[in-house]
Amino acid sequence: MPDVDPDLTTSPQPDTVEHSLSAAPLPTRRRWFMLSLLLIATIINYVDRVNISIAAPFMAKDLGLDKIQMGLVFSGFAWTYALALVPAGFIADRFGSRFTYGLSLITWSAATVGQGLVGGFASLFGLRLAVGALEAPAFPANSRAVTVWFPARERGLASSIYVCGQYLGTALFTGGLLWLATTYDWRHVFYSTGLVGILFGIAWLYLYRDPLACKRVSAAELKYIEDGGGLVKSSQQRTRFNWRQVGELFGYRQIWAICIGKFASTSALYFFLTWFPTYLIEERHLTMIKVGIFAVMPFLGATVGILLAGIVSDTLIRRGYSMSFARKLPLVVGSMLGMSIVLVNFTDSNLVCIAVLTTAFFAQGIASASWAAVSEVAPKELIGLTGGITSLAANIGGIVTPIVIGGIVHATGSFAYAFWFIGAVALCGTLSYSLLLGRLYRIQLRAR
Known part of the structure; x- marks a missing residue:
């Protein structure tokens, strides 16, 4: 495996880069507007994932599940x-973020509306399968957009801002969706969230553009992005897919380590996205009002965690630390702190329980800075594909974790062993990031 970064011998010192880039005028800051679109799209993306957990206690009773x-x-x-x-x-690399994300938004949101019409397990399960397939382009398109719109020294914060959308949606809208479910019925949760997604998908197609296709970005901003390591020109490249490229990517330890770490982090995430409200209601015996309040706290903690990770990582780079150290530090710290989730088994206090879970999800937010690491190591020709591969590994955790927890609770009548399972997976993520990952650098594909 390659172990030398070819750019290390030619890259200017961080202080020099920062001085030369900051000296250039920036009459436009269009990249931040594009990032705001990514943030809104990610909020909608995760609200349409988590709405099932909010509707679940009502839905299960109504449908007999x-x-x-x-x-x-x-x-x-x-x-x-x-x-x-x-x-x-591959589709994100081939067709660009604008078309890929817009079509994805509209179609998954239509399937979300359909979940409000289900009459039993089969139709509900089928529509959840549809939503999963249709949401798949979102994060590869996110990763690609940030890599082409942002210089390296801003990429950690930019990645953190859009990733925090996966927590903000739940924090902002859990109370409102619970109100819909209790005031009307659980079906209105899906009707409302799906309609918002369809409308924003249309707005996305109208507003989003890649850098070289954007008429409102100045030449000075484009130069600032490109001189700082943003892959502006890659936004016009259209890659032809080859399965050998997938095999070649797995020849690098960075890819394996990020995949294992993402699996671990996503396992904790999916507990909060799926079983968390049920845990609060059935095991902690909280009222709906308290669930609406307490369920928000861990998501706020995770939002703070991901933003803090991005700010610290970018600050370390600007102060002269290596990119590798700056991007790896949050991953190791977040994964290690995530093991604290097992402490919830040792308290009867609901307040202490929420404090522990908030700390654990704060840690998961820190570890979610792995998207910045993906942006740093992905070959410039395969940004979306690399994001897809690492996200695939992450979401195997999304398959395994809800089923394992459901089996544990069904067999034992308690969530205790579920928390031990999540803690053990967090330990695997810690070992992967600290021992396997090694030094980060952009992978150079072999010439064909």
Whole structure:
């Protein structure tokens, strides 16, 4: 495996880069507008994943679904999502973020509306499979957009901002969606979230552009992005897919380590996206009002975690630390702190329980800075495909975790062993990032 970064011998010192780039005038800051679109799209993306957990207690009773069936419903999204990620990454590279994301938004949102019309397990499970497949292009398109729109020294924060959308949606809208479910019925949760996604998908197609296709970005901003390591010209490249490229990517330890680490981090994420409200209601015996308040806290903690990771990582780079150290530090710290989730088994206090879970999800937010690492190591020709491969590994955790937790709760009547499972997976992520990952650098594909 290659172990030398060819750019290290030619790259200017960080202080020199920062001085020369900051000296250039920036009459436009169009990249931040594009990032705001990514943030909104990611919020909608995750609200349409988590809405099932908010509706679940009402839906299960209404449709007569047991814990095993609900575990399958919770995991159904991740089955097709994981399988579709590699082709979705190629589609993002081939057709660009604008078309790929816009079509994805509109179609998955239509399937979300359809979930409000289901009459039983089969139709619900089928639509969860559909939503998973149709959402698959989102994060590869996110990764590609940030890599072409942002210089390296801003990429950590930019990645953190759009990733925090996966927590903000739940934090902002859980109370409102619970109100819909209790005031009207659980079907209105899907009607409302799906309609918002369709409308924003149309707006995305109208507003988003890659750098060289954007008429409102100045030449000075384009130069700033490109001189800082943003792959502006890659936004016009159209890659032809070859399965050998997938095999070649797996020849690098960075890819394996990020895949294992993402699997671990996503396992914790999917507990909060699926079983968390059920845990609060059935094991902690909280009222709906308290669930609406307490369920928000871990998501706020995770939002702070991912933003803090991005800020610290970019600050370290600007202060002269290596990119590799700056991007790896949050991954190791976040994965290690994520093991604290097992402490919830040692308290009867609901307040302490929420504090522990908030800390654990804060840690998961820090570890989610792995998207910045993906942007740094992905070959410039295969940004979307690399994001798809690593996201595939992550979302295997989304398949495994809801089913395992459902099986544990069904067999034992308690969530205790579920938390031990999540803690053990977090340990695997810590070992992967600290021992296997090694030094980060952009992979150079062999000439063909």
